[in-house]
Amino acid sequence: MPVTRATHLTRARLGGTVALLAAALALSLLAAVLLGPVPVDLAVALGDPRSADHEILVYARLPRVLLAAVVGAALGAAGSVLQGLLGNPLADPNLLGVSAGAAVAGAIAIVAGADPVSLVVPWCAFAGALATVSFVYAVARTHGRTSPHAILLVGVVCNALAASIIMLVNALASYTEAQGVLFWIMGALSTQSYTLVGVAALYVAVGSLLLVRYAAALNLLATGEEGAAALGVDVDRVRRAVFVLASLLVGAAVSVSGMINFVGLIVPHLLRLVVGPDQRLLLPASVLGGAAFLVWADAAARTALAPAELPVGVVTALLGGPFFLYLLRRSLRGER
Amino acid sequence: MSARLAADAVTFAFGERTVVADVDLALAPGELVAVLGPNGSGKSTLLRLLAGLAVPRAGAVRLDGRDLRTLDRRTVARRLALVPQDPRVDYPFTALEVTLMGRAPHQRGLGLPSPRDLAIAEQALRCVDAASLAARPLDRLSGGERQRVFLARALAQQPEVLLLDEPVTHLDVRHQLDVHALLCRLCRERQLACVTVVHDLNLALSYCDRALVLSAGRVAAQGPPAVALDAACVAAVFGVQMLTVAHPQTGAPVLVAAENAADPFARPGGA
Numbered sequence: 001m002p003v004t005r006a007t008h009l010t011r012a013r014l015g016g017t018v019a020l021l022a023a024a025l026a027l028s029l030l031a032a033v034l035l036g037p038v039p040v041d042l043a044v045a046l047g048d049p050r051s052a053d054h055e056i057l058v059y060a061r062l063p064r065v066l067l068a069a070v071v072g073a074a075l076g077a078a079g080s081v082l083q084g085l086l087g088n089p090l091a092d093p094n095l096l097g098v099s100a101g102a103a104v105a106g107a108i109a110i111v112a113g114a115d116p117v118s119l120v121v122p123w124c125a126f127a128g129a130l131a132t133v134s135f136v137y138a139v140a141r142t143h144g145r146t147s148p149h150a151i152l153l154v155g156v157v158c159n160a161l162a163a164s165i166i167m168l169v170n171a172l173a174s175y176t177e178a179q180g181v182l183f184w185i186m187g188a189l190s191t192q193s194y195t196l197v198g199v200a201a202l203y204v205a206v207g208s209l210l211l212v213r214y215a216a217a218l219n220l221l222a223t224g225e226e227g228a229a230a231l232g233v234d235v236d237r238v239r240r241a242v243f244v245l246a247s248l249l250v251g252a253a254v255s256v257s258g259m260i261n262f263v264g265l266i267v268p269h270l271l272r273l274v275v276g277p278d279q280r281l282l283l284p285a286s287v288l289g290g291a292a293f294l295v296w297a298d299a300a301a302r303t304a305l306a307p308a309e310l311p312v313g314v315v316t317a318l319l320g321g322p323f324f325l326y327l328l329r330r331s332l333r334g335e336r
Numbered sequence: 337m338s339a340r341l342a343a344d345a346v347t348f349a350f351g352e353r354t355v356v357a358d359v360d361l362a363l364a365p366g367e368l369v370a371v372l373g374p375n376g377s378g379k380s381t382l383l384r385l386l387a388g389l390a391v392p393r394a395g396a397v398r399l400d401g402r403d404l405r406t407l408d409r410r411t412v413a414r415r416l417a418l419v420p421q422d423p424r425v426d427y428p429f430t431a432l433e434v435t436l437m438g439r440a441p442h443q444r445g446l447g448l449p450s451p452r453d454l455a456i457a458e459q460a461l462r463c464v465d466a467a468s469l470a471a472r473p474l475d476r477l478s479g480g481e482r483q484r485v486f487l488a489r490a491l492a493q494q495p496e497v498l499l500l501d502e503p504v505t506h507l508d509v510r511h512q513l514d515v516h517a518l519l520c521r522l523c524r525e526r527q528l529a530c531v532t533v534v535h536d537l538n539l540a541l542s543y544c545d546r547a548l549v550l551s552a553g554r555v556a557a558q559g560p561p562a563v564a565l566d567a568a569c570v571a572a573v574f575g576v577q578m579l580t581v582a583h584p585q586t587g588a589p590v591l592v593a594a595e596n597a598a599d600p601f602a603r604p605g606g607a
């Protein structure tokens with residue numbers, strides 16, 4: 001598909017695009033807090049702190065919408081850098097099994113007695129994500145290259161393994177523990193405390209900002225490991241840093257919302273068609289775009305069958321599954 | 337003249353298989369050296385050793401007297417550029433974006449291009465006759481066009497040493513001659529030290545200052561191209577009968593294939 005875009009990245013284009021996407025995200029947040037089974041009057045909600053509108057807006061909708069934004073930002077950023085690092089437009093934290101690895105570690109922590117909203121779970125999820133991404137990479141890599149199809153196959157195996165480990169953990173756990181784990185993994189966004197949203201936001205902000213440092217190196221890696229090394233990139237260091245930071249983001253996302261599929265795949269891919277492949281722009285764009293995307297997906301999940309509520313993971317999977325198949329067809333035909 | 341880049345008895349092996357054995361090469365500023373040899377004779381590995389991308393099992397490669405292993409990659413990249421054999425890019429970066437990547441070792445932080453970076457990159461694209469490709473995504477270019485863009489990227493690095501792995505393989509005849517003329521000019525004008533892997537013996541004869549012929553990882557001959565690439569050496573290394581004739585216009589030596597040179601049954605000692 002022909003796409004017209006500028007020949008190279010300039011400060012003005014970077015700033016302009018980021019500002020535009022930030023504005024789009026702000027509008028999405030505003031629209032999403034007003035959407036829901038019960039209509040909310042913004043003027044009343046802001047004017048009267050004792051009104052029901054205020055109660056719904058500030059304590060029910062806003063933390064949930066913010067959580068959706070934080071999780072979407074994390075998944076968008078992780079997808080963007082993993083696609084860049086692995087040179088594979090089909091790479092995604094879920095397809096690679098990274099989210100599943102995080103979920104396994106988180107589930108074990110919960111069954112072992114950790115409070116699902118404590119800080120122990122995010123760290124376990126982070127460790128699980130890091131272990132899985134390192135494993136997938138080690139298995140799929142031969143002769144200094146990672147085969148795009150091998151990495152997806154290893155991801156499939158990791159996902160299946162993780163699913164059976166979670167079932168095993170659940171079989172060994174008590175009924176209530178198992179319920180908690182299942183609910184957590186299903187990929188649901190629910191109303192959480194501002195503290196939890198804040199902690200997740202902190203992880204995601206720090207992780208994303210640190211990743212921007214590696215954006216230029218990721219561009220060079222698109223020309224191969226040797227090509228990047230010949231331009232002065234310490235390839236091993238960049239790879240380690242990107243794996244650790246992407247795992248931090250995925251661990252944070254999974255620990256507050258379970259497994260939400262395809263966000264990390266769709267968002268960077270669509271944005272690449274618009275803003276180009278340069279990670280210095282694509283990464284911040286994927287952070288903002290991922291946040292906006294999940295905010296809207298969650299709004300759809302809350303309103304489509306209102307008053308019943310869909311898990312947001314259902315919405316993203318219904319959108320992402322067909323999209324992935326379309327991308328796979330393109331890649332099999334040798335297009336990009 | 338002292339050597340800018342020097343390989344002292346470098347040896348490299350993949351496991352048990354030795355691919356480069358005991359190669360000496362001293363490259364002076366302004367010198368253009370051709371590396372030749374049959375497929376699998378270790379040419380690309382030698383280039384990777386010279387670039388510091390492979391670490392020699394024995395011997396050392398020195399840049400202005402300093403062992404490459406003691407220099408960090410960025411320092412090396414500011415002074416030494418490599419054009420890979422089969423350049424590819426995973427995502428649709430434009431030719432200008434790829435060329436600007438050559439500025440990376442000179443940049444800090446995000447590495448957004450300064451006006452100077454942009455001027456250098458555009459100049460480099462003009463050098464390789466690719467200015468008109470600047471806005472085109474690389475995956476839409478032909479193999480030869482991609483190769484020229486990667487040469488532009490190496491030029492944008494403003495290196496003192498330029499290493500090229502078969503830079504003209506995918507090029508049409510005009511661009512083959514253009515690239516070699518450009519390399520000659522850069523060596524003369526900017527005192528660039530240049531090593532290029534070529535398959536075309538006559539390109540080496542007419543454009544290079546020196547030829548290094550590899551056979552099974554060892555130096556079979558090294559010296560002025562007309563001396564190193566005599567018919568006897570070509571027969572011994574490539575197993576092909578060739579004749580040295582005089583160029584009708586310049587009188588310079590040119591290699592032409594002998595009758596039946598490509599017939600394995602006609603080769604001396606052939607099957």
